[in-house]
Amino acid sequence: MIQARTVAALREATDRIRAEGETLAFVPTMGCLHAGHLALVERARTEADRVVVSVFVNPSQFAPGEDLAAYPRVEEADCAKLEAAGVDIVFLPTEDALYPAGDQTIVELSAIPNHLCGLTRPIHFRGVATVCAKLFGAVGPDVVVFGEKDFQQLAVIRRMVSDLLLPIQVVGVATVREPDGLALSSRNQYLSPDERERACSLHRALRDAAERVADGERDAQTIRQHMEATLTESGSILDYVAVVDPETLDPLDTVEAEARALVAVQFGAARLIDNIALRPPA
Amino acid sequence: MIQARTVAALREATDRIRAEGETLAFVPTMGCLHAGHLALVERARTEADRVVVSVFVNPSQFAPGEDLAAYPRVEEADCAKLEAAGVDIVFLPTEDALYPAGDQTIVELSAIPNHLCGLTRPIHFRGVATVCAKLFGAVGPDVVVFGEKDFQQLAVIRRMVSDLLLPIQVVGVATVREPDGLALSSRNQYLSPDERERACSLHRALRDAAERVADGERDAQTIRQHMEATLTESGSILDYVAVVDPETLDPLDTVEAEARALVAVQFGAARLIDNIALRPPA
Numbered sequence: 001m002i003q004a005r006t007v008a009a010l011r012e013a014t015d016r017i018r019a020e021g022e023t024l025a026f027v028p029t030m031g032c033l034h035a036g037h038l039a040l041v042e043r044a045r046t047e048a049d050r051v052v053v054s055v056f057v058n059p060s061q062f063a064p065g066e067d068l069a070a071y072p073r074v075e076e077a078d079c080a081k082l083e084a085a086g087v088d089i090v091f092l093p094t095e096d097a098l099y100p101a102g103d104q105t106i107v108e109l110s111a112i113p114n115h116l117c118g119l120t121r122p123i124h125f126r127g128v129a130t131v132c133a134k135l136f137g138a139v140g141p142d143v144v145v146f147g148e149k150d151f152q153q154l155a156v157i158r159r160m161v162s163d164l165l166l167p168i169q170v171v172g173v174a175t176v177r178e179p180d181g182l183a184l185s186s187r188n189q190y191l192s193p194d195e196r197e198r199a200c201s202l203h204r205a206l207r208d209a210a211e212r213v214a215d216g217e218r219d220a221q222t223i224r225q226h227m228e229a230t231l232t233e234s235g236s237i238l239d240y241v242a243v244v245d246p247e248t249l250d251p252l253d254t255v256e257a258e259a260r261a262l263v264a265v266q267f268g269a270a271r272l273i274d275n276i277a278l279r280p281p282a
Numbered sequence: 283m284i285q286a287r288t289v290a291a292l293r294e295a296t297d298r299i300r301a302e303g304e305t306l307a308f309v310p311t312m313g314c315l316h317a318g319h320l321a322l323v324e325r326a327r328t329e330a331d332r333v334v335v336s337v338f339v340n341p342s343q344f345a346p347g348e349d350l351a352a353y354p355r356v357e358e359a360d361c362a363k364l365e366a367a368g369v370d371i372v373f374l375p376t377e378d379a380l381y382p383a384g385d386q387t388i389v390e391l392s393a394i395p396n397h398l399c400g401l402t403r404p405i406h407f408r409g410v411a412t413v414c415a416k417l418f419g420a421v422g423p424d425v426v427v428f429g430e431k432d433f434q435q436l437a438v439i440r441r442m443v444s445d446l447l448l449p450i451q452v453v454g455v456a457t458v459r460e461p462d463g464l465a466l467s468s469r470n471q472y473l474s475p476d477e478r479e480r481a482c483s484l485h486r487a488l489r490d491a492a493e494r495v496a497d498g499e500r501d502a503q504t505i506r507q508h509m510e511a512t513l514t515e516s517g518s519i520l521d522y523v524a525v526v527d528p529e530t531l532d533p534l535d536t537v538e539a540e541a542r543a544l545v546a547v548q549f550g551a552a553r554l555i556d557n558i559a560l561r562p563p564a
Contacts, residue, residue, distance in 0.1 A: 007447055098447070102530065104392040105411070105445035111386045129387070137447035163387035165289055165380070165419035248384065 001083045004091050007138045013089050014052065014140055022049035026141035028132060031055040032072040033081050036176040036184035040145045041085045043173050047143040053082050054091040054135055056098065061127030072186055091139065098134050107133040107164075109156055115249040116152050116240055116262055117273065125156050132157055136166060144168055149175040149183050151262060151275040155249055175274070177203065183274045190270035199267050201234030206276035209243075209261045213278040218255045223278075227263060236265035236272075243278065255280055283365045286373050289420045295371050296334070296422060304331035308423035310414060313337040314354040315363050318458040318466035322427045323367045325455045329425040335364050336373040336417055338380065343409025354468055373421065380416050389415040389446075391438055397531040398434050398522055398544055399555065407438050414439055418448060426450055431457040431465050433544060433557040437531055457556070459485065465556045472552035481549050483516030488558035491525075491543045495560040500537045505560075509545060518547035518554075525560065537562055 004010040017024060025048035027040045033055075044051045055078050062068035075092065082090050106126060112118070113125035136144065144161075146154045158170045175183045181203030182188065182196075191199055205227040212223055220243040227241045243252050246260040255278050262275040286292040299306060307330035309322045315337075326333045337360050344350035357374065364372050388408060394400070395407035418426065426443075428436045440452045457465045463485030464470065464478075473481055487509040494505055502525040509523045525534050528542040537560055544557040 011449065100444060102441070103445050104394065105442050106390050106392060107415075107446075108388050108390065109386045110388060111384075133389075134445070134447050137449070140449060159384070160387050162382065163385050163416070164389075165416050167293065167419070167422065 023142040025143040032186040050088040058131040195267040202274040205230035239264035305424040307425040314468040332370040340413040477549040484556040487512035521546035
């Protein structure tokens with residue numbers, strides 16, 4: 001596995017791959033890798049000849065007061081996992097490599113970020129779109145692989161790639177869960193044992209919503225109220241509980257075609273998010 | 283010469299070229315081509331194996347009240363000139379091809395546009411950066427060629443390509459001029475015969491500034507005052523007269539290294555811009 005810390009070192013490796021006519025799949029991460037990330041790598045290996053993974057905790061997607069400093073960084077362990085998973089190149093850029101002196105270019109979406117996590121994290125998706133545009137520029141992938149857990153992020157990336165006419169296929173991968181349904185997340189380690197136990201309420205609320213819709217419920221308010229009750233009973237503080245269009249993330253009154261339910265809650269120090277597809281009966 | 287009106291048709295042609303291991307140079311234009319554009323094409327032919335030119339009057343870089351509707355469109359004549367100049371592919375996208383339904387991604391710079399033309403045209407460079415990001419995404423060039431006449435645009439593109447880590451070389455080409463020094467521009471056709479005659483004052487003022495600097499003048503205010511006098515005497519209405527750093531476009535008090543002088547004036551219906559390098563004696 002090649003370790004590249006500069007764009008020049010990365011390009012040297014990717015240029016060689018492209019010169020051999022091979023395709024590249026790319027998985028951007030913030031490190032602290034768990035089985036959810038490794039599922040993305042596994043999928044990437046089926047989508048292209050070679051796999052590039054980046055590990056970079058991107059400052060521009062954290063607001064002051066968020067957990068940028070606390071965000072776990074375990075580079076050696078991450079590289080060992082990626083090597084074992086058959087990754088060809090790991091890109092470990094310094095901040096200067098992605099944000100060179102005088103850097104001033106921002107990539108921003110005007111609608112999708114005005115929902116859900118974008119409301120409590122107003123600069124977050126500008127940071128995500130900008131760093132992903134940079135990483136896509138540096139790597140030049142044929143395919144990029146993102147998890148469905150960060151569903152709004154996936155919607156932002158799909159829209160950005162489409163709007164900027166990038167010759168890149170965007171693949172979303174189903175969320176990997178603990179046996180009790182809790183979605184894997186680097187932020188789960190902020191949970192106390194008691195919070196951890198109660199945190200399975202996110203998936204329980206979402207699965208219940210999906211079952212209601214499959215059974216014919218179409219009223220978004222009713223679906224949301226049931227989810228809110230489940231989450232509140234588990235002792236979490238609600239940020240949002242939403243039923244939305246899966247592409248635009250615009251809120252829905254009625255579920256008439258495939259939709260998405262999304263929740264965000266605070267359990268102690270951990271802000272947890274999760275989501276599920278809502279599929280009405282045919 | 284291949285004419286492509288959709289991104290899919292363009293990609294089919296560029297994929298074939300890349301599969302043969304050939305390189306691509308790209309010249310984006312708004313059409314109404316003159317010898318200035320053809321100098322860009324000629325330079326593009328020396329920079330890569332194949333040349334792509336786009337012709338697209340980009341609505342997002344015009345504010346309401348600017349000359350979007352009046353901007354000249356002469357597609358057949360443009361294509362004839364490009365074919366004669368040896369262009370391989372002309373990309374003639376519809377507005378829908380570059381701005382698909384639901385389009386919402388903006389590429390924006392935070393500093394360079396806060397100078398010069400950006401002050402009177404506040405959305406202009408956001409439109410330029412966004413459409414160029416899209417065109418670069420669609421074409422996938424190795425080299426892009428821009429004229430130095432739109433010097434602030436060239437600075438924006440250089441910075442955007444650098445910040446987004448795009449594997450693209452940006453080439454600037456010297457301005458092509460009429461015998462009396464007037465820079466070629468599609469907007470010159472808005473000039474009355476009398477205005478046309480007086481419009482050579484832009485280059486005269488700039489050349490005088492360059493001579494003063496070459497002779498040892500370093501005070502930016504003195505240099506600007508001489509340019510202002512020349513432009514005012516010619517009956518134009520000043521927008522700006524500036525002496526700036528050639529990369530950041532930040533205004534200078536003293537010319538200590540290579541700098542740039544830029545002017546923008548109104549002659550009747552025509553807004554004209556021009557610029558020149560200022561090189562102090564070694």
